[in-house]
Amino acid sequence: MEKLTNRSVQINRTPMTFGERAYLPGLAKGLSITLGHIFKKTATTRYPEEKRPFSPVFRGLHILNRDEEGAERCTACGLCALACPAEAITMEAAERKPGEEKLYREEKYAAKYEINMLRCIFCGFCEDACPKDAIYLTETVMPANYNRQSFIYKKEDLLIPNPKNTDSK
Numbered sequence: 001m002e003k004l005t006n007r008s009v010q011i012n013r014t015p016m017t018f019g020e021r022a023y024l025p026g027l028a029k030g031l032s033i034t035l036g037h038i039f040k041k042t043a044t045t046r047y048p049e050e051k052r053p054f055s056p057v058f059r060g061l062h063i064l065n066r067d068e069e070g071a072e073r074c075t076a077c078g079l080c081a082l083a084c085p086a087e088a089i090t091m092e093a094a095e096r097k098p099g100e101e102k103l104y105r106e107e108k109y110a111a112k113y114e115i116n117m118l119r120c121i122f123c124g125f126c127e128d129a130c131p132k133d134a135i136y137l138t139e140t141v142m143p144a145n146y147n148r149q150s151f152i153y154k155k156e157d158l159l160i161p162n163p164k165n166t167d168s169k
Contacts, residue, residue, distance in 0.1 A: 059122045059137040062115055062153065063160055070164040071103060073134035076110040083129035088119035105132075113155040117142055 019025060045052050065073050076093035094111035096104045103109075127136050135158075145151065 054139060058139055059124050059127075061117075061138050061140045061142055062120075062126070062158055063136055063138050064113065064155065064158040065134050065136060066160055066162060067105060069102065070162040071105045072109060072159065073105060073132045074110045074113065074130075075106040075132055075134070076108050076113075077131065079129040079131065080126035080135055083125040084120075085123065085125065086119045086121050088116045088121075089126060090114045090116075110155060113158065115153045115158065117151040117153060118148065 067073055076091055078091060078093070081087075081089040081091055090112070091110045091114070092112040093108050096107050096109055122137065124137055
């Protein structure tokens with residue numbers, strides 16, 4: 001029978017020496033690799049004692065910002081909800097009543113503002129879309145929980161504390 005290609009190679013079938021049969025070269029090579037890894041720096045971090053440094057562009061939990069007077073910056077324009085690809089943000093707008101000028105900057109404000117953190121992909125589009133710089137993503141890692149309801153953050157959870165209220169205490 002004639003060969004179809006010239007790719008076949010004749011294998012050397014000489015008998016192995018005693019060292020090769022005892023796998024000594026293979027054992028020595030494996031041991032040298034193991035010893036080399038023992039003295040290298042470990043890649044893992046010991047979590048509770050050591051905290052891993054995050055990237056400077058890390059995006060964590062959302063925060064609703066206030067202005068210098070303590071009024072809410074959010075005007076319920078809905079651009080953050082429209083920009084969110086995961087549709088994690090829901091809001092309802094309301095009109096400001098007389099006497100609430102110190103609470104809200106504009107005539108319209110977010111009466112209900114919720115972010116479903118289970119749907120959020122932390123892309124930062126909501127932060128980019130907001131014209132009033134009302135929402136931004138912090139460097140805080142989202143805490144773990146067993147209850148699904150605790151991952152739906154309401155307006156009260158997202159708002160930073162009013163600086164006017166904390167000064168008087």
